Amino acid sequence: MSEHIVPRSTYFIIFAALLVGTAVTVFAARIDFGPMNDLIAMTIAVTKMSLVLLYFMHVRYSSRLIWVIVAAMFFWLVIMLTLTLADYGSRDRFGPQSPSNYTL
Amino acid sequence: MSNQLTTEARGQEWRSRFPTVNYLNADYGIKSWLLTKDHKRIALLYLLSVTFFFALGGAYAAAIRLELLTPQGDLMQSHTYNKVFTHHGIMMVFFFMIPAIPAVLGNFLVPLMIGAKDLAFPRINLLSWYVYMVGAALTFAALLAGGVDTGWTFYVPYSTSYSNTFVILAGLGIFINGFSSILTGLNFIVTVHTMRAPGMTWFRLPLFIWSNYATSLIMILGTPVIAITVLLLALERLAHIGIFDPRLGGDPVLFQHMFWFYSHPAVYIMILPSMGVVSELIATHTRKPIFGYSFVAFSSLAIAVFGFLVWGHHLFTSSQSVYAGMIFSIISYIVAVPSAVKVFNWTATMYKGSLSYDTPMLYAYAFVGLFLIGGMTGLFLAALGLDIHVHDTYFVVAHFHYVMVGGTVMGYLGGLHNWWPKMTGRMYPEGWARFAALVIFVGFNLTFFPQFLLGYMGMPRRYHAYPVDEPLWQVLHVASSGGASILAIGMLIPGIYFIWSMRYGRFAPANPWPATGLEWRTPSPPPTENFITTPVVTWEAYEFRPIEEMKVVGPGEPDQPVGGQHPINRGAEPETRE
Amino acid sequence: MATHADAVEAHGHGHESAHSALAHHFDNLEQQREAGALGMWVFIAQEVMFFGGLFLAYLIYRMKYPTAFMAASNHLDWKIGTFNTAVLITSSLTMALAVWATQVGRSRKVQVGFMAATVLLGLVFLGVKAYEYNDKYVHGLIPVAGLFNPEPKLVQEWTEAGVTVQNVQMFYWLYFAMTGLHALHMIIGVGIIAPIMWFAWRGRYSPEYHAPVENFGLYWHFVDIIWIFLFPLLYLLGVHFGKGH
Numbered sequence: 001m002s003e004h005i006v007p008r009s010t011y012f013i014i015f016a017a018l019l020v021g022t023a024v025t026v027f028a029a030r031i032d033f034g035p036m037n038d039l040i041a042m043t044i045a046v047t048k049m050s051l052v053l054l055y056f057m058h059v060r061y062s063s064r065l066i067w068v069i070v071a072a073m074f075f076w077l078v079i080m081l082t083l084t085l086a087d088y089g090s091r092d093r094f095g096p097q098s099p100s101n102y103t104l
Numbered sequence: 105m106s107n108q109l110t111t112e113a114r115g116q117e118w119r120s121r122f123p124t125v126n127y128l129n130a131d132y133g134i135k136s137w138l139l140t141k142d143h144k145r146i147a148l149l150y151l152l153s154v155t156f157f158f159a160l161g162g163a164y165a166a167a168i169r170l171e172l173l174t175p176q177g178d179l180m181q182s183h184t185y186n187k188v189f190t191h192h193g194i195m196m197v198f199f200f201m202i203p204a205i206p207a208v209l210g211n212f213l214v215p216l217m218i219g220a221k222d223l224a225f226p227r228i229n230l231l232s233w234y235v236y237m238v239g240a241a242l243t244f245a246a247l248l249a250g251g252v253d254t255g256w257t258f259y260v261p262y263s264t265s266y267s268n269t270f271v272i273l274a275g276l277g278i279f280i281n282g283f284s285s286i287l288t289g290l291n292f293i294v295t296v297h298t299m300r301a302p303g304m305t306w307f308r309l310p311l312f313i314w315s316n317y318a319t320s321l322i323m324i325l326g327t328p329v330i331a332i333t334v335l336l337l338a339l340e341r342l343a344h345i346g347i348f349d350p351r352l353g354g355d356p357v358l359f360q361h362m363f364w365f366y367s368h369p370a371v372y373i374m375i376l377p378s379m380g381v382v383s384e385l386i387a388t389h390t391r392k393p394i395f396g397y398s399f400v401a402f403s404s405l406a407i408a409v410f411g412f413l414v415w416g417h418h419l420f421t422s423s424q425s426v427y428a429g430m431i432f433s434i435i436s437y438i439v440a441v442p443s444a445v446k447v448f449n450w451t452a453t454m455y456k457g458s459l460s461y462d463t464p465m466l467y468a469y470a471f472v473g474l475f476l477i478g479g480m481t482g483l484f485l486a487a488l489g490l491d492i493h494v495h496d497t498y499f500v501v502a503h504f505h506y507v508m509v510g511g512t513v514m515g516y517l518g519g520l521h522n523w524w525p526k527m528t529g530r531m532y533p534e535g536w537a538r539f540a541a542l543v544i545f546v547g548f549n550l551t552f553f554p555q556f557l558l559g560y561m562g563m564p565r566r567y568h569a570y571p572v573d574e575p576l577w578q579v580l581h582v583a584s585s586g587g588a589s590i591l592a593i594g595m596l597i598p599g600i601y602f603i604w605s606m607r608y609g610r611f612a613p614a615n616p617w618p619a620t621g622l623e624w625r626t627p628s629p630p631p632t633e634n635f636i637t638t639p640v641v642t643w644e645a646y647e648f649r650p651i652e653e654m655k656v657v658g659p660g661e662p663d664q665p666v667g668g669q670h671p672i673n674r675g676a677e678p679e680t681r682e
Numbered sequence: 683m684a685t686h687a688d689a690v691e692a693h694g695h696g697h698e699s700a701h702s703a704l705a706h707h708f709d710n711l712e713q714q715r716e717a718g719a720l721g722m723w724v725f726i727a728q729e730v731m732f733f734g735g736l737f738l739a740y741l742i743y744r745m746k747y748p749t750a751f752m753a754a755s756n757h758l759d760w761k762i763g764t765f766n767t768a769v770l771i772t773s774s775l776t777m778a779l780a781v782w783a784t785q786v787g788r789s790r791k792v793q794v795g796f797m798a799a800t801v802l803l804g805l806v807f808l809g810v811k812a813y814e815y816n817d818k819y820v821h822g823l824i825p826v827a828g829l830f831n832p833e834p835k836l837v838q839e840w841t842e843a844g845v846t847v848q849n850v851q852m853f854y855w856l857y858f859a860m861t862g863l864h865a866l867h868m869i870i871g872v873g874i875i876a877p878i879m880w881f882a883w884r885g886r887y888s889p890e891y892h893a894p895v896e897n898f899g900l901y902w903h904f905v906d907i908i909w910i911f912l913f914p915l916l917y918l919l920g921v922h923f924g925k926g927h
């Protein structure tokens with residue numbers, strides 16, 4: 001067969017890393033980094049996700065087509081989040097205050 | 105009840121009506137249709153379903169046009185009218201326009217065009233039809249139970265807090281129907297990636313495949329968002345959770361963002377396959393390769409990608425930030441460019457081509473002209489300043505009908521005519537077909553052109569009445585309704601002759617036009633497994649050759665290489681699969 | 683043991699004389715495997731957009747009501763959330779090992795054993811979630827009009843922080859919608875792995891053919907990834923509440 005077989009040891013290492021990551025994110029949440037809170041939490045989450053994607057889901061050993069699909073997944077999610085934020089992020093922020101209940 | 109013929113004998117009799125054993129007569133009985141895994145039969149099942157919903161949506165359109173003959177709201181009350189245009193929109197958008205070309209022509213042709221025996225997941229293909237039917241049944245039930253009056257766009261807060269119609273039932277039907285779309289798109293993507301015949305490289309694919317592939321990308325990435333939006337709408341309506349309700353801290357515009365995130369790419373789901381059909385029609389009926397093949401191929405992908413970046417242009421007047429509006433407006437202009445590329449390339453293809461006036465080509469001509477108008481008026485609407493004035497007027501209605509009917513439906517009809525011989529093994533009557541095409545063209549323009557004028561003068565959409573002291577408005581509305589009746593007659597004519605042709609039409613050869621493309625290298629109608637031998641492709645797309653060379657392998661003919669050459673590709677060297 | 687063969691698509695020169703699992707429209711098992719994996723990835727891409735809509739709603743409302751979200755998150759027990767996260771990560775490990783077992787041709791017992799462990803851990807996760815939901819119900823925190831009756835002590839705590847009950851309710855509906863949809867996907871997953879376990883017990887999966895196990899594994903890991911994001915976004919916000927923002 002042509003597929004790459006990931007050794008069990010790799011799986012255990014990744015598993016340990018994921019548990020460590022979970023512990024780190026819990027401890028980091030207890031410290032107030034101010035505006036960096038979200039960034040740190042998301043960085044840890046993205047790292048954990050990457051480990052699952054690359055090793056548990058074998059993306060590291062998959063064809064370029066699979067990489068393109070995974071990249072496209074993120075790209076589209078980012079489009080949806082970013083362009084909607086373009087609206088919400090720019091309301092009431094520039095120009096004269098419009099009468100509204102939103103306080104951003 | 106004594107039956108003269110046994111089932112076996114009836115099967116024989118059915119089979120004997122056709123000169124060959126093909127997918128239509130290979131198996132007999134209703135179970136063989138309802139439990140089929142053959143993509144060609146599934147395409148015909150879809151054909152029946154979408155035609156039914158097209159007729160239903162058309163009936164609602166007739167009611168709309170009847171009401172608008174007079175300025176007063178005298179045919180029906182306003183809340184009835186609200187239901188009528190809502191049903192027209194829902195039936196047409198979700199149950200006709202989105203599935204029509206991909207699920208009918210796409211399902212039938214994608215495996216044939218790439219040289220495969222079936223789609224990658226035949227049972228999922230059948231599932232997608234059943235899911236469509238379940239969604240359709242639920243929505244139909246909502247209609248029968250009393251209907252929905254929110255507009256097909258289901259805007260909040262009306263749909264969540266104030267409407268007392270069957271919003272959730274209809275929404276559930278649409279939610280389920282979305283999965284049909286997703287499964288079809290999934291099937292196409294995997295099929296095109298993994299099941300192309302040997303030698304069929306990406307840039308030898310017919311442009312219809314490129315279009316359907318791009319459409320499938322949109323289906324996969326956009327439809328789930330409307331699914332979650334409808335789910336949230338139902339939750340809000342049922343449980344008043346507050347997501348869209350300003351009184352509870354929510355934002356109604358968030359609904360619009362989420363709704364249009366799908367529904368704008370959805371319109372590209374509607375138009376892209378039709379553009380693919382038109383590429384095929386123009387190449388076939390001018391006997392020329394499409395000018396700038398790779399540009400047209402990439403433009404399909406560009407439309408799919410850019411189509412996801414413009415949804416805010418539906419929110420220009422909805423308290424969306426002006427700055428976001430500017431971004432969406434600019435990108436809306438950019439998304440028109442790939443469409444324009446296609447129009448230019450089709451025109452260049454026709455230059456010095458061997459033009460025919462067969463029915464499919466008549467529809468292709470109609471598409472090019474009408475899509476041009478529809479697309480350009482879309483650009484008018486993409487301009488922030490102008491949109492303020494014409495948003496929610498008949499200008500918008502005229503714009504999207506030009507692209508949807510003048511675009512998609514023309515392409516759909518042209519495609520049905522072009523591939524009817526392949527699908528059924530019969531020719532439709534050419535004289536009647538050309539006449540019908542003309543009637544449809546005249547009827548369509550008479551219906552929708554006056555609506556541009558009406559909208560520009562300020563006639564709002566979704567209104568059942570208009571001012572009495574604007575006599576010109578009534579003139580235009582009467583013209584529009586007159587056109588609608590002509591259009592309806594024009595649509596009925598193919599309905600009649602297509603059915604007639606299944607019994608009495610002239611038997612069609614494998615390649616009647618003749619055209620290039622693997623689907624024409626197999627008998628009409630094809631056998632269940634599509635090709636007797638797997639084709640090996642050694643020629644480029646749209647390589648028109650002298651007619652003698654376009655040999656077809658049919659039953660009874662040698663399917664092994666003869667004299668070192670495969671019958672299906674004389675003069676070719678078999679290539680290894682990439 | 684495991685080989686380190688390159689996973690770049692091999693040319694499918696399969697000489698299998700029609701493996702019983704080979705479908706009629708595919709030329710060989712390799713093409714079928716490739717198609718199946720691709721199909722599952724495309725499905726996962728679609729699921730990402732499905733959940734993405736909820737993440738969008740979360741993002742918008744979190745930006746609008748940051749304090750309210752922190753206050754509301756305070757009453758989600760992060761210890762339970764952490765436990766559940768660990769459970770789900772472990773189930774991902776056992777699922778990966780189940781796929782491995784079919785890839786290298788371990789016995790049916792080993793294959794089914796790993797799958798059973800995955801199911802068990804999944805059920806533990808769901809059980810804990812059910813306990814959590816019940817806890818919310820008991821405290822009157824179900825965000826449905828008419829059922830949202832938080833204790834006066836809580837309401838006072840929130841009012842003192844300058845947060846309205848409605849905005850807290852917003853958080854809770856997001857919590858229920860996102861974790862509920864996630865739990866639904868897990869239930870569906872448990873439902874799908876049952877026939878796979880049955881087939882594994884019948885000895886159907888081998889190094890030549892184990893596509894269903896592999897593809898289900900992809901689905902299960904995807905569900906895990908969603909939770910990896912849900913956990914910090916929902917459970918770990920409220921830890922600073924009270925210290926000011």
